[in-house]
Amino acid sequence: MEIQKIVIVDDDPPNNYLCELMIRLHHPGMDVQSFTNPVEGLAYLKSLTLDHSFLVLLDLNMPEMNGWQFLDEFQQKNPAASLYILTSSINPLDEEKAAGYSCVRGYLSKPITTENIQEILNKNE
Amino acid sequence: MIKVLKEITFNHKGSLLSITDPKGKIIFANEQFCQTSQYELSELIGQDHRLFNSGFHSKDFFVNLWQTICSGREWKGEICNKSKDGNLYWVETTISPVFDAQGKIMQFVSNRFLINEQSVRNDLVNGAAFEMINNSHEFICNHDLQGRILAVNSAATKMLGFSEEQLCKLNLKDLVIAPDQERLRAYLETIATKKVAKGMLRVAHSTGRIVYLDYNNTLRDQGFGNGMVSWIAHDITSQMEADEQLRKNSILLDDAQRIAKMGSWELDMTTGQLHFSKEMYAIFDLKPDEKDMRFGALWQRICADGRQEMRRRMRSFLVSNKLSAFEFCIRDQQGVKKYLMGQAELVRDKQGKQIKAFGIAQDITELKLAQMTLQEHKSMLESIYESSPDAAIMISRDGKINGWDEKAKALFGWSESEVIGKNLRFLFLEEESQAAVLDAFQKAAKALSKSSGNIEATGVDKNGQASDLLLSFVTQIINGNLRILLFARDLSAIKKTQRALDFQRYFTEDILNNIPADVAVFNAQHQYIFVNPKGIRDPKLRKWMIGKDDFDYAKLKNSSTEIAERRRALFNQVVSTQIDAEWIDEHKTEDGSSIFVYRRYHPFISPDNKQFVMGYGVDVTELKKKEKELDSMVMELNGRYNELMQFNYIVSHNLRAPIANIIGLSRMLKMPNVTDKDKNQVIDYIYASVVKMDDMVKDLAVILSSRTALNEKRELVNLKELLTSICGTLDLQIRESKSILNINFAEDAKTIITIRSYLESILYNLVSNAIKYKSELRPPLIRISSFIEDEKLVLRVSDNGRGIDLAKQGEYVFGLYKRFHHDVEGKGLGLHMTKSQVETIGGTIEIESAVEQGTTFTIKIPIR
Structure with missing residues (x-):
């Protein structure tokens, strides 16, 4: 199924802008929503009926709710959804921990690249 | 013993002897036996006694005999035998089992005497020869199975004092005395079924006197008609009366023996029967009804180490006929050792044959134990005397030496022969010593006191060597004679030991005291x-x-x-x-x-x-101090380590985040199709990221420098002055937020000695946070107070701001780069720095907070 919507959850506005811009340039029609507040992001995702046309890009280090807390709740509700971790962490323990979540499809290191975008969109096609 | 018995028996000329193996096969028969039976010895060996069966006795008769002897008992009775030429002869027979040392039957010895009344019996069997019967001295009568008397001989009328006519009208029941009526009934029953019966019955004489009849009767079922019994009995009244007297005497003897713990025994050498007195049973710890009085069993009781000696004595006893008093030991049933004194004599008949042996045994255990105790005491005293270090010198009344022991010899060097008869004075060196010794001796000689008490004197030995001696005189009158003993002990050895001990003591005490x-x-x-x-x-x-x-x-x-x-x-x-x-x-x-x-x-x-x-x-105070220092060093190292971990995290995430942004955004600038508007936005974000990175690097520099400030100067800081200075810096923020500051420093908590720059930074951070995280709904009210509690200065900054959900975030409050509010600018460094600064000045910081109610920070700093 073709990806129709990408939701970005990261408290860092420059990163979110970078992602939006890159997706916009390569996939002009793609619906992109970004949230700097993970609580709001989770609430938004809960309001949707999720299927395989959705993709989530999630940061790990955030105030109020960190990536792990987000994942715990998200996975419980949407075990079938696709999610990519996008983080500046270069700590290998984080990558290991992320692999333990079934909904996590990949682990990307910032900054996001064109290749990353192509790859994740192709994989889900 | 057994051998002895054999000798006695086989040399006995009057009797018919035979010996069989345990199965009854003849292994020996004497001359008399061979003559009477008319067989050659060679014909007899290996045969059993069925060879002589006359057919007179029932099968049961022999079964009974055999059972008796096989059970180890002696059998006595009369047997009718048949000789080789077919003649019948009656023998009074005794068959005795002979045991080996283990108590097993080894042989049977049969001893027989020809019965003189043989012909009488034969005549009776033939229903004739009344003359013979009448001439017999035995009580003979015939009666039927109901006990009715049919015929009597003249001996019977004499024995009972009734006429023949009178007796023939009577039943045996009329004659037998009341206590024996039951036995009579038993006899009549036995004779009817077994055809033979023997025993004793008491009958009344016409004068009322009791007559004891020892009978040995047989039922005849031929001749005179069915059911006739011929009663042949001895009058054993006089024996019985004698026995009764003997029994009474024996009781007296038993008592006497019991008191003396002395038992007596008697061995019938002809029969091998051993009789023990009652006290012998007690001595050997045998039950009163003990029938198993076998020699082998008793021999086992003799203590093993005494058996050799006992055998030797037994051998000489058989030669000398006398066993003089000797001691030996036995063990009773419980294994308790007993000491016995034994004595025995052997009786021989005129021909020199051994007839019987008798003797006594006395339990002397108590006496023996008492003797042993005495001996023990004696040897103990001797050993005390011998092991005493004192030399003993016997002195006569006039002061001359008349006794000199080995230790005296060792002490003075003189032998006994060299000193006997000399005045004891010469054993001492100086006049002073001599005078003291002689004075003590005089007192002892006058028996003024039993012991002179100790005196010290200088003795001199054979080589002229002087030595310090400890002396005491002991006076004792023994058997009416005055004995004076001088005990002397060499003090020089003792003194040497004493000096060594003293030295050791001083040495030990010196160590212990210092x-x-x-x-x-x-x-x-x-x-x-x-x-x-x-x-x-x-x-x-x-x-x-x-x-x-x-x-x-x-x-x-x-x-x-x-x-x-x-x-x-x-x-x-x-x-x-x-x-x-x-x-x-x-x-x-x-x-x-x-x-x-x-x-x-x-x-x-x-x-x-x-x-x-x-x-x-x-x-170990110094050690403890060092230990404490070490502990705090470890604590600090732990802290440093945690910080390092956090720095690692900062580098791996927080510091990397803006760098990653810059890299990503820069790439966008090179991309085609990016509008100018987008490019401007990208450049703005690159700039913001660079600034953020710069801030972080500065913050890290601050944190690192605060860690190296351990040696910074402590000074008296006035809290009010400090706060005024901070408010000056924050003037703009305070005015913009319309903050109200409520300051209340207690009288005794206005100043503190600490590092000024740290306390300033701490207060600045807390106040600026209170303004920064104010509630959207109300202007900030910030209360700042201080007071003393538990020797600590308590500094409290409390606001009415938006607060933190501690239940959710508590553990992260003081962490590095922790932010709790995503919409307010902040890098999450302030509280971490505040905490490390508080800790650097030796304090603690605590937080209380509730969402939309406010936050209170409490800092406690030790005053000293």
Whole structure:
């Protein structure tokens, strides 16, 4: 199924802008929503009926709710959804921990690249 | 013994003897036997006694005989035998089993005497020869199975005092006395069924006198008609009366023997029967009804080490006919050793044949034990005397030596022959010594006192060598004679030992008194029996402490018994486990500082098996101080390590985040199709990221520098002045937010000695946070107060801001780069820095907060 919507959850506005811009340039029609507040992001995702046309890009280090807390709740509700971790962490323990979540499809290191975008969109096609 | 019995028996000319193996096969028969039976010895060997069966006796008769002897008992009775030529002859027979040492039947010895009445019996069987019967001295009568008397001989009429006519009208029931009626019935029954019966019945004489009849009767079922019994009996009245008298005497004898613990025995050499008196049973611990009186079994009772001697004595006894008194030991049923004194005699007939042996045995155990105890005492005294270090010299009344023992010889060098008869004076060197010795001797000689008490004198030996002696005179009148003994002991050896001991004592005391440790020794009651000057300095108190315990000490000092209780528990533990215990005591000195003493209890058992515990203590205050320093160093290192981990995290995430942004955004600038508007936005974000990165690098520099500020100067800081300065810096923010500051420093908490720059930074951070995270709904109200509590300055900054959900975020509050509000600018560094600064000045920081109610930070800093 073709990806129709990408939701970005990261408290860092420059990163979110970078992602939006890159997706916009390569996939002009793609619906992109970004949230700097993970609580709001989770609430938004809960309001949707999720299927395989959705993709989530999630940061790990955030105030109020960190990536792990987000994942715990998200996975419980949407075990079938696709999610990519996008983080500046270069700590290998984080990558290991992320692999333990079934909904996590990949682990990307910032900054996001064109290749990353192509790859994740192709994989889900 | 058995061999002896054989000799006696086989040499007995009057009897018919045979010996069979346990199966009844003849292995020996004497001449008489061969003559009477008319067989050659060679014909008899290997045969059994069925060869002589006359057919007169029933099968049961022989079964009974055989059962009796096989069960180890003797059989006695009359047997009708048939000789080789077919003649019948009656023999009075005794068959005795002979046992081996294990008590197993080895042989049967049969002894027979030809019965003179043989012809009488034959005549009776033939129903004739009344003349013979009448001439017999035996009681003979015929009766039927109901007991009716059919015929009597003249001997019977004489025995009973009735006429023949009278008797033939009577039944046996009329004659037998009342107590024997039951036995009569039994007899009539036996004779009817078994056809033979023997026993004794008492009948009444016409005068009322009791007559004892020993009968041996047979039922005849031919001749005179069915059911006729011929009664042949001896009058054994006189024997029975004699026996009764004997029995009475024997009771008296038993009593006498019991009192003397002396038993008697008798051995019938012809029959091998051994008879023991009642006391013998007691001595050998045999049951009164013990039938198993076999020689082999009794022989086993004799103590093994005495059997050889016993055999020797038995052999000589058979030659000399006399066994003079000798001692031997036995063990009773319980294995208890008994000492016996035995004596025996052997009786021979005119021909020199051994007839019987008899003897006595006396239990002398008590006497023997008493003797042994006495001997023990004697040898004990001898050993004491021999092991005494004293030389013993016997002195006559006039002062001359008349006895000289080995030790005296060793001490003075003179032999006995050299000194006997000399005045004891020559044994002493100086006049002074001689005078003292002679004076003591005079007193002893006058028997003024039994012992002179100790005197010291200088003795001189054969080589002229002088030595210090310890002397005492002992006077004793023995058998009316005055005996004076001089005991002398060489003091020089003792003195030498004493000097060595003294030296050792000084040495030990010197060590104990100067050792830089507390040393104490406790008895089993935990009382001090020694304590060294380091343990208790005051000599008076040290002396007082002996025999007392820590509780007494606490009472004296009027202090808590806590230490005493703890030590008592440890003491008990050490005594019960016999394992050392160690602990550290903390003592407060007068100036309030602490002294730490490492103590140890060590249990030990003295050679005389008494429990002691040694306690020692070493001052480890310096060590403890160093340990504490080490502890705080480890704590600090741990802190540093955690920080390093956090720095690692900062580098791996927070610092990398803006860098990653810059890289990603920069790439966008090179991308085609990016509008100018987008490019401008990208450049803005690159700039913001660079600034953020710069801020972080600055913050890190601050944190790192605060870590190196341990040596910064402490000074008196006035809180009010400090706060005024901070408010000046924050003037703009305060005014913009319309913040109200409520300041309340307690009178005794206006100043503190600390690092000014740190306290300033802490206060600045807390106040600026209170403004930054204000509630959207109301202007900030910030309360700043101080007071003293538990020797600590408490500084409190409290606001009415938006607060933090501590239940959710509590553990992250003071973490590096932790932010709790995504919409307010902040890098999450402030609280982390505040905490490390508080800790650097030795304080603690706590937070209380509730969402939309406010946050309170409480800092506590020690005053000293």
